[in-house]
Amino acid sequence: MKALDDIRVIDLSHVLAAPFCTMMLADMGAEVIKIEPPSGDDSREFGPFFEPDEKGDEQSGYFVSLNRNKKSTSINLKTEEGKEILRKLIAGADVVVENFRPNTMKKLGFSYEEIKEIKSDIIYCSICGFGHDALPEYATKPAYDMVAQAYSGLMSITGPKGGPPCRVGTSVGDIVAGHQAAIGILSALWHREKTGEGQHVDISMVDGLVSILENAISRYTIKGEVPEPLGTAHPNIAPFQSFPTKDDYIITPIGNDGLWEKFCEAIGKEELVDHPKFKDNRLRCENLDELVSRLEEVMKTKTTEEWIEIFEESGLPYSPLNRIDDVVDDDNINYRNMIEEVEQPDLGKVEVTGSPFKLSKTPGEVETHAPKLGEHNEEVLTELLDYSQQEVEKLKENEVLNEPK
Amino acid sequence: MKALDDIRVIDLSHVLAAPFCTMMLADMGAEVIKIEPPSGDDSREFGPFFEPDEKGDEQSGYFVSLNRNKKSTSINLKTEEGKEILRKLIAGADVVVENFRPNTMKKLGFSYEEIKEIKSDIIYCSICGFGHDALPEYATKPAYDMVAQAYSGLMSITGPKGGPPCRVGTSVGDIVAGHQAAIGILSALWHREKTGEGQHVDISMVDGLVSILENAISRYTIKGEVPEPLGTAHPNIAPFQSFPTKDDYIITPIGNDGLWEKFCEAIGKEELVDHPKFKDNRLRCENLDELVSRLEEVMKTKTTEEWIEIFEESGLPYSPLNRIDDVVDDDNINYRNMIEEVEQPDLGKVEVTGSPFKLSKTPGEVETHAPKLGEHNEEVLTELLDYSQQEVEKLKENEVLNEPK
Numbered sequence: 001m002k003a004l005d006d007i008r009v010i011d012l013s014h015v016l017a018a019p020f021c022t023m024m025l026a027d028m029g030a031e032v033i034k035i036e037p038p039s040g041d042d043s044r045e046f047g048p049f050f051e052p053d054e055k056g057d058e059q060s061g062y063f064v065s066l067n068r069n070k071k072s073t074s075i076n077l078k079t080e081e082g083k084e085i086l087r088k089l090i091a092g093a094d095v096v097v098e099n100f101r102p103n104t105m106k107k108l109g110f111s112y113e114e115i116k117e118i119k120s121d122i123i124y125c126s127i128c129g130f131g132h133d134a135l136p137e138y139a140t141k142p143a144y145d146m147v148a149q150a151y152s153g154l155m156s157i158t159g160p161k162g163g164p165p166c167r168v169g170t171s172v173g174d175i176v177a178g179h180q181a182a183i184g185i186l187s188a189l190w191h192r193e194k195t196g197e198g199q200h201v202d203i204s205m206v207d208g209l210v211s212i213l214e215n216a217i218s219r220y221t222i223k224g225e226v227p228e229p230l231g232t233a234h235p236n237i238a239p240f241q242s243f244p245t246k247d248d249y250i251i252t253p254i255g256n257d258g259l260w261e262k263f264c265e266a267i268g269k270e271e272l273v274d275h276p277k278f279k280d281n282r283l284r285c286e287n288l289d290e291l292v293s294r295l296e297e298v299m300k301t302k303t304t305e306e307w308i309e310i311f312e313e314s315g316l317p318y319s320p321l322n323r324i325d326d327v328v329d330d331d332n333i334n335y336r337n338m339i340e341e342v343e344q345p346d347l348g349k350v351e352v353t354g355s356p357f358k359l360s361k362t363p364g365e366v367e368t369h370a371p372k373l374g375e376h377n378e379e380v381l382t383e384l385l386d387y388s389q390q391e392v393e394k395l396k397e398n399e400v401l402n403e404p405k
Numbered sequence: 406m407k408a409l410d411d412i413r414v415i416d417l418s419h420v421l422a423a424p425f426c427t428m429m430l431a432d433m434g435a436e437v438i439k440i441e442p443p444s445g446d447d448s449r450e451f452g453p454f455f456e457p458d459e460k461g462d463e464q465s466g467y468f469v470s471l472n473r474n475k476k477s478t479s480i481n482l483k484t485e486e487g488k489e490i491l492r493k494l495i496a497g498a499d500v501v502v503e504n505f506r507p508n509t510m511k512k513l514g515f516s517y518e519e520i521k522e523i524k525s526d527i528i529y530c531s532i533c534g535f536g537h538d539a540l541p542e543y544a545t546k547p548a549y550d551m552v553a554q555a556y557s558g559l560m561s562i563t564g565p566k567g568g569p570p571c572r573v574g575t576s577v578g579d580i581v582a583g584h585q586a587a588i589g590i591l592s593a594l595w596h597r598e599k600t601g602e603g604q605h606v607d608i609s610m611v612d613g614l615v616s617i618l619e620n621a622i623s624r625y626t627i628k629g630e631v632p633e634p635l636g637t638a639h640p641n642i643a644p645f646q647s648f649p650t651k652d653d654y655i656i657t658p659i660g661n662d663g664l665w666e667k668f669c670e671a672i673g674k675e676e677l678v679d680h681p682k683f684k685d686n687r688l689r690c691e692n693l694d695e696l697v698s699r700l701e702e703v704m705k706t707k708t709t710e711e712w713i714e715i716f717e718e719s720g721l722p723y724s725p726l727n728r729i730d731d732v733v734d735d736d737n738i739n740y741r742n743m744i745e746e747v748e749q750p751d752l753g754k755v756e757v758t759g760s761p762f763k764l765s766k767t768p769g770e771v772e773t774h775a776p777k778l779g780e781h782n783e784e785v786l787t788e789l790l791d792y793s794q795q796e797v798e799k800l801k802e803n804e805v806l807n808e809p810k
Binding site: 001003004006007016024028046047048049050061062064065112130131133134135138141142143144146147150151152153154155156157158159160163164165166167168169170171172175176179180182183184186187188189190191193194195197199200201202203204206207208210211212213214215216217218219220221222223225226227229230231232233234236240241242244249251253255315317318319320321322323324325326327328331332333335336338339350351352353354355356357358359360361362 | 406408409411412421429433451452453454455466467469470517535536538539540543546547548549551552555556557558559560561562563564565568569570571572573574575576577580581584585587588589591592593594595596598599600602604605606607608609611612613615616617618619620621622623624625626627628630631632634635636637638639641645646647649654656658660720722723724725726727728729730731732733736737738740741743744755756757758759760761762763764765766767
């Protein structure tokens with residue numbers, strides 16, 4: 001039994017933001033039925049690709065990692081028969097999720113207003129760049145993760161000190177919106193349970209990133225400061241950053257004066273503990289440049305491994321700068337099942353990221369492979385919707401459905 | 406009516422990860438009762454600070470923005486009377502949230518095993534660095550956001566190309582864990598509703614960031630590539646990055662060959678459309694350095710404002726590089742209520758980040774101010790727990806509770 005195994009989600013999503021949301025719901029047990037166009041979710045064409053199989057087909061690692069645990073139907077929604085299938089599916093669903101540009105679902109005849117005529121208590125979740133309810137000039141603006149990162153201000157506070165702005169190395173614009181969509185959907189389901197009411201959950205990628213800017217907004221609204229990129233440094237704690245070592249980097253989050261004393265002892269610089277320029281956090285922040293250059297001198301005299309041993313011994317907080325290979329091979333990350341194997345048809349076992357939802361009774365899990373395009377056409381139509389085998393064949397002939405591929 | 410207004414959360418959280426989680430639940434209507442030590446949540450001492458009030462007290466902008474909509478009790482949990490109050494509160498609660506290091510709650514006598522003796526169907530959510538269920542050497546390791554960013558590999562793929570690793574400019578280690586905690590709690594509540602069972606939700610900051618690494622993990626597991634920082638560039642789409650202009654930057658997410666053609670026309674470089682080195686995305690990625698240096702030449706000839714006009718005209722995706730002041734003043738971000746005012750005692754109206762949960766019937770909202778330390782001691786004890794006024798006074802005398810401050 002899983003937490004959400006009585007929830008059915010009709011998933012009109014593509015690429016990343018909404019697929020990330022429905023992946024989390026599927027990992028928790030929801031039945032997620034992906035509705036793909038006959039050409040498939042665009043991300044089936046995104047690398048990295050697995051080695052070609054015997055037939056020469058290359059499966060997308062991008063698609064595989066985001067779509068485990070889901071079913072795929074490929075329905076031509078430009079046909080009336082296709083629309084009819086979707087209407088029937090919605091009639092039996094709890095949730096609809098989509099991340100087209102605003103207006104696209106309306107053009108297809110499946111806006112929230114239209115869908116609630118089919119199923120009055122539906123939870124309809126949209127994710128787009130600037131919001132469905134937005135100023136007219138924003139409502140249909142194209143948006144990508146990169147746009148959300150830049151528009152929200154997040155890019156302006158990420159990067160080396162004094163250097164160029166940098167993108168966060170993963171698509172947090174999509175991914176934070178995907179998380180917020182899941183929270184919005186689960187809250188709306190709770191509300192429906194009490195009242196019988198459905199509603200529209202209108203999630204914006206820009207809102208999502210603005211909502212996580214943390215103290216950057218307050219620094220501006222309270223102090224008038226416009227925050228800037230700080231490399232790895234913390235705006236008001238020091239030394240709370242990375243330092244180059246003899247062979248790599250080490251991160252030293254020295255969060256208070258007690259740790260500072262221990263840290264100075266551990267690195268053999270006892271004279272800094274009560275130094276008039278560094279003895280408390282306020283002074284260390286005021287004299288940051290001098291502090292950093294003094295510490296850089298010391299930290300580069302040993303390897304990261306040597307520092308780790310010293311820091312472990314002293315009970316100081318620290319981190320190595322792990323690369324992706326370190327992460328995939330890490331003992332504790334593997335103990336937590338954050339890299340999971342799934343049996344992928346034509347490929348055998350492949351590794352995907354695990355579920356971070358460690359619930360003692362109903363943990364999130366990777367159970368089934370990412371589907372081929374249209375893999376569940378027949379199952380969904382005949383078992384959920386009572387189409388006959390003959391009708392399914394007819395729909396294939398009419399190019400409303402296609403053969404799984 | 407709000408989505409979660411029948412849910413009571415006992416919030417033993419401090420600083421950021423768990424307070425972010427309970428902020429989202431409170432914005433959606435949950436009754437969140439914060440249990441602070443007599444010295445208060447540490448983040449009450451974190452800047453930026455508002456101007457001192459008449460009594461010379463400085464309120465923390467950091468605390469105010471994360472704790473709106475919550476109640477505060479200050480209870481000395483080192484006393485038996487304090488523990489008794491907490492036990493009574495838990496007996497009437499749906500959810501307990503905490504983000505101490507593993508073992509701290511156990512030392513206090515409030516581990517999950519102990520709490521479920523008080524309330525068998527409690528949802529108990531812990532957030533820590535490496536997980537409660539972790540290898541012994543990880544279970545009690547100190548962790549901060551910075552550690553999670555470095556340990557998870559996210560820092561290793563964020564920063565300028567070839568340059569030093571950078572921290573994401575906001576504390577995504579805490580914040581992603583906070584979101585996942587909320588999803589875990591809401592899923593567990595759904596499960597409880599069906600089965601009557603409570604459970605332990607064990608969220609790790611490192612797991613959270615590993616789960617959002619997106620295609621970085623697949624690039625390593627499939628191709629053996631160890632991804633590196635790329636500045637603002639995308640690993641396999643070009644030109645999908647920022648360019649310096651005459652006065653600032655512009656972001657050009659040119660996601661496909663159709664847009665490439667439009668883009669070349671818009672910047673007056675029609676000759677590049679069918680150029681043998683740049684005519685499709687694969688070629689543009691292969692010849693990225695030459696592409697970028699050619700485009701840099703062009704992009705720096707106009708101001709960002711001039712480019713925006715041209716890009717708008719052509720219907721091309723783009724973004725300016727907004728700073729935090731642009732964001733706070735932005736028309737659409739304000740239209741979406743992402744910067745909200747709240748009346749803060751002794752300060753008057755202050756601005757905090759709004760709720761990204763735009764639900765048509767039960768939107769997330771900022772309704773009440775962040776509480777003073779112990780502001781709701783009397784209310785909670787007399788109204789929820791039936792303590793008499795006299796008993797409350799006695800508890801104050803015995804330093805179990807303190808006066809609000």
